[in-house]
Amino acid sequence: MARIAGVSRATVSYVLNDTPRQTISGATRARVLDAAATLGYAPSAAARTLRTGRSDVVLCLLPDWPIGQEVGSLLTHLSTEFAAAGLTFVVHPGTPADRPGGDLWKAITPAAVLAFTGFSDAGIAALRAAGVALVVALLGPGPRPHRELQATQERIGRLQAAHLADAGHLRIGYAYPDDARVRIFAEPRLDGVRAGCAERALPEPEVHTVAVDAEAAAVAVRAWRSAGVTAVCAYNDEVALAVLAGMRDTGLDAPAGLALVGVDDLPAARLAAPALTTVTTDQRAVAAHLAATVVAAVRGGERPVLDAAAVVRLVRRAST
Amino acid sequence: MARIAGVSRATVSYVLNDTPRQTISGATRARVLDAAATLGYAPSAAARTLRTGRSDVVLCLLPDWPIGQEVGSLLTHLSTEFAAAGLTFVVHPGTPADRPGGDLWKAITPAAVLAFTGFSDAGIAALRAAGVALVVALLGPGPRPHRELQATQERIGRLQAAHLADAGHLRIGYAYPDDARVRIFAEPRLDGVRAGCAERALPEPEVHTVAVDAEAAAVAVRAWRSAGVTAVCAYNDEVALAVLAGMRDTGLDAPAGLALVGVDDLPAARLAAPALTTVTTDQRAVAAHLAATVVAAVRGGERPVLDAAAVVRLVRRAST
């Protein structure tokens, strides 16, 4: 490559990296770029990583709970955003048990790690020490600066509660998910509902755990009804569909029997009878924010602030 | 590391890699392993990749269509399987447009690449040349050896058709998806339905494209009814739910109006009214097969054969 461009290897490196404080004549630069193009040359990431001690890979650790299409969409957008910034976005699914010594991070030496949860402060420090520029745990308890999505999830709950309060409901229920693995999502959402109720001087929401199952949901429905609840916020659309099925089994109809609002805007939400009111998140905007945060940390720069209210939106349908 | 174990660097390498044809005394081996453990030493993947020209990363390229939880589950299982084999499984979502020069492969130098589709034979050859041991395009036209999931998808369609034929239906419809991006899944499934019909000497299935939308589905439902169709295979559960919504709008009920069978066994399928009969795939078994295929190619060995019939299963519910 350096040979056929007729320059030294160092010059090639300077040209390809636009190294500052290095002066390269236009002619030489063109020759190098030409040669690279005709040879289809791409620098070896391995060598570069070895030399600099840091790769341009952004690693996203997926938790072990079932990922739906919202997360899928978020990942796709993240990939696009990072590609635009010259970073390689890569996802590692699977349980923590699969990576015994935590050697994955040492092995990949990523520039940044995004995880939904699961980092102790010690774990974060260890990653830092291993050369990772930024570690972001999106959710979970702990100091705010690194929990980028916590406020967004709370906002979702607030929006659900506010919508039902606006419709005149005075006693609100919450359908909490059965699966313990999604608690990190459920807790902030429920906190948001609580905050929304408090804001309107409504009593605390009546929380029941609802498995994705018609009979289990029917039990909760009867409990809500006898407690005077007239509207329910569901953890997500799946749980909402279960509540809907439970109401059907109980001979009730939405919104007359119970008003119902979900989260995620699944395709199935639109097709339900009645069509499900739901809260949707602008995954593209969230992805752009996360990417900007990472890029700022890796390249240096101001970290952006996410306007949680701007990325969540209510989709009104027949169930409320 | 080598210093504190009191041996040469080469010896460390031999111990840690269990290099064949190298004899290491038990005492030395123990000293090295001890030192590695107390130091928390993990070899640098970058250096290793640079030296060997091949990393232990298995890269999975996701297409740009929305990934549901079946794919999510497949990825999780793949991750576990590969971890057990000492390989690192990593997923790259996003459109091909995001990786302009195809430099991702050159940059990562993965041991193997799994993709759902999108490789021309020339592209595969290029990857081979770049040092990738195995390239698997899971679906799509082309020579069989590398289309590992094609037969499984066909089997799904066969199973749908066989189930409806067994129930006595003589005229079968097919609800084809609206989204052009999922055609690689839809085509083999439809081929399977065709084969299943032919096997039972039934006429060709009556194919209609159905958007995930109640009104669009209602049009298709009326068309099927007037053509004498009594049962419909849907591309997946989402399309099936749309058909169900279309039937509701038309005043029909399943299975009396039309029997209906979907694919994927979404949580929503169980909650629909009536509950949806569907075909589900054992993603764990598929993942194990794919992992075994890759491991065989990377380490050398016999490539396993997937019994397509064993991994798909019918879930009978009220809609048929």
Add this chain to the structure above:
DNA sequence: GGGCGCGACTGACACGTGTAACTTGCTCCC
């Protein structure tokens, strides 16, 4: 007793890159 094989280990090189330090013309100013 000398050569040979063998177990156990070490020395040295190569992989492809980033970058600090150095060289070489050339211009410009006192």
Add this chain to the structure above:
DNA sequence: GGGAGCAAGTTACACGTGTCAGTCGCGCCC
């Protein structure tokens, strides 16, 4: 005329690993 300064490159080293070729004792056999 000569040194300072700068543009335009080059040389050389380091990153951490895998592995080939050697080295060094030591027992064994003819």
